[in-house]
Amino acid sequence: MSVDVLPLADGRSGTAEALAGVRDVVVLSDATLVAPGTDRADAVRNGSSRPLGTLLASALTTDARTVLVALGADAGTGTAWADGGAGMLVGLADGLGVPVPDSSRLVAGGAALRGVTADDLPDLGALRRALAGRDVRVAHRAPDALLGLGGLAGGLVPDVLDAVAAQDLERALGDLVHAIAGARAGTLVGRDLLGAATTSTTSARAISDHARELGALRGGAAGGGAALALAALGVPLAPAAPLVADLVGVTSAVAQADLVVVVVPVLDGDESHDGVLPAVADAALDAAVPVVVLAGTSLSGRREWSALGVAAVHETGWAVPDDVLDADGAVADEAAERVARIARTWRL
Incomplete structure (x- = not known):
């Protein structure tokens, strides 16, 4: 009788190890970026996903057929930030040579995102084009959306944040999502090319509608919200366990x-x-x-x-x-x- 071992993972720690024997696949895991002893509350308030963007930019320089970004579910434990992927956008832009108008506020953690606008973000169209020719995927642990009662901030109450701090984080992440929706409105993404010219009021309504769609995106909360930012760049999101099972x-x-x-x-x-x-x-x-x-x-x-x-x-x-x-x-x-x-x- 023989026992054959086949390691599997669900997007959290161990995902890179489970896929170590799969050829032409580079695995980036947010779990590898969590320093031992990281304080969860501090990570949620001040942690930045910038290192993940830096790793992704480096992975794009390889010849790997697939770049898999494995994102866990819990900010502060499997993830060292809760910034909605704002820092990740900066790290990716820096690695690709795309200018960032205001990187300082985007890498200062989730709490610093209050009032952020589309003008503060890097050119999402340029980042999207850089990813378009590669097979980049996000493998996430849970289907939670970024915003709402069951979203990232709400899931941190009461173990990590009190209700007031969680509400502040929710507002800040909401501003980021609205900024991303506004930045995407400047591209062809989501635009009705056959419709009549829109007024500024209609455009504002369309941006708000798109922001609600992004905020409710299944899996958007994974990796402290980095999944949502990657989805806004055209990267598909998929549950990690069946994706890893398929690859192995x-x-x-x-x-x-x-x-x-x-x-x-x-x-x-x-x-x-x-x-x-x-x-x-x-x-x-x-x-x-x-x-x-x-x-x-x-x-x-x-x-x-x-x-x-x-x-x-x-x-x-x-x-x-x-x-x-x-x-x-x-x-x-x-x-x-x-x-x-x-x-x-x-x-x-």
């Missing part, structure tokens, strides 16, 4: 297996909806291969996980990758034996 070849691997064992630290609602389990379970269902989950902790009931096509769930107490893999990346003896015992129960 989960479908073909599952089709050759007798049993699929998915190892996760926690099996809960988030994992069941946005984690790696649904992506693997879908492939296994198509191949008629049974799926068993080894979860460090299981918080989901039978009804929830059986709806995914999971045959059984076993709690292991494994909380970190080192509990499963040894220093060489191979399956640790204890973990391999656990998988083997489960496989024997299925008479494989």
Whole structure:
């Protein structure tokens, strides 16, 4: 009996490692830009996504077929900023040689964005053209929008920000989104080329409507809002887990297996909806291969996980990758034996 290991990830820490063996793919992860001991509240107020833009500009100089920007969901933990991607625009513009009218306020964190306008932003058309010829994608963890009650600022209450600070951040991010919508109005993006000439009032209404669309974009909150800024440049957003699963070849691997064992630290609602389990379970269902989950902790009931096509769930107490893999990346003896015992129960 053999156990084949296929690392997967959901856009957070570990995504770059999961895709390390995939050719012609450069992975940029916001999780790699979080310094140990980063204070969440300070990161939310003052952190800048500029390093992500700098990395993206460097990635565009490579010959990689695909540049994948993996963005987590939580500002201050998986992400060291909550600036709506304003700093990322500056870092990208600097790397591409595009002038930035007012870089100082764009890299000073989310709180400094209050009152920002389209005139403060770099030429989004130029940045969009630089990305247009490349396969750049955003892989995000969760479908949260940037603005609104379920948006970035609202999700930080009460653990990171109080209600007043969160409302201030929401207003600042709203100003940025409106500025991006206004800057995009100066390009052909979203313009009705067949319609009659518009008045300034109509144009203002169109910008406001476009800003609402951007603020409600699914996945826009990922990476502290960097996903929204990238989407405004024409970069497609996609849930990370199925995208990573596709790149590493989960479908073909599952089709050759007798049993699929998915190892996760926690099996809960988030994992069941946005984690790696649904992506693997879908492939296994198509191949008629049974799926068993080894979860460090299981918080989901039978009804929830059986709806995914999971045959059984076993709690292991494994909380970190080192509990499963040894220093060489191979399956640790204890973990391999656990998988083997489960496989024997299925008479494989």
